[in-house]
Amino acid sequence: MPESQAVTAAAAAVPLSWYLMLSAVLFTIGVVGVLIKRNPIVIFMCIELMLNSVNVTFIAFARYLGDTGGLMFTIFVMAVAAAEVAVGLGILISIFRSRENINVDEINIMQG
């Protein structure tokens, strides 16, 4: 009997929708951060926040549906995030070299 109780307890542990709501809130904070920030490094950090909230969704679904696809996708998202940060910070350094200022309002060299 305690084993079956443990199974029902695990089934009811934390509802899946709680994880999804938490992930949605984190994602929205990241979006608002991207929109209101002027420092491109902080904008990158907000993008990391959004990627992380999506990872929470992936792992929650992997756990609640018993599918490892979510875990695999999380690994790939982490790898892509690492690559993106490396390239993005390289771009920022080269912009800073040429302009001494990386405020995103001032960077308009690609404007037509």
Added chain:
Amino acid sequence: MPPTSPGVTGEMILFIIFGAAAIATALVMVLQTNPVRSALFLVLNLFCVAVLYLLLNAWFLAAVQVLVYTGAIMVLFLFVIMLLNLGTPDREADRLRPQQPIAVLSGLVLALIIGGVVLSPLPNPSPTLRDDRLGTVEAIGRNLFDPAQPWLFPFEVTSILLLIAVIGSVVLAKRRL
């Protein structure tokens, strides 16, 4: 009343504590004007999310989260912030200041949309949570390198992507080619 047994509460309490901490640190990160403090609060946020991964039995990914995100990526962020010596920006220089309330408003709209999608009933909820060993290193490795699964080719492509990123960042950050 079978579903709400008292043994449930431990995981729920941990979820509430670390979920609230994750949201709070994310908010502080966005509202902070000093980029170094933003980065450190993002580190805290990533730790909280790693604890949530542990609650979801994704042990390997929790370890990877701490190692890769807080260990490698955030150190890179802090290194670049200190290299570029960015102080707190002056608020007068912000020409797009009226954009901020619009951004917050559209963020709220986005939260409502996502919340509506999230709270709609799932096609297949079935949270039996029977198989607890999905998140171990062995299970992830077996799935990742199993030729019957579709993950082997993306994994190899990821290695090329990382190589391109390494070369690209060196080329971009180099003073003169």
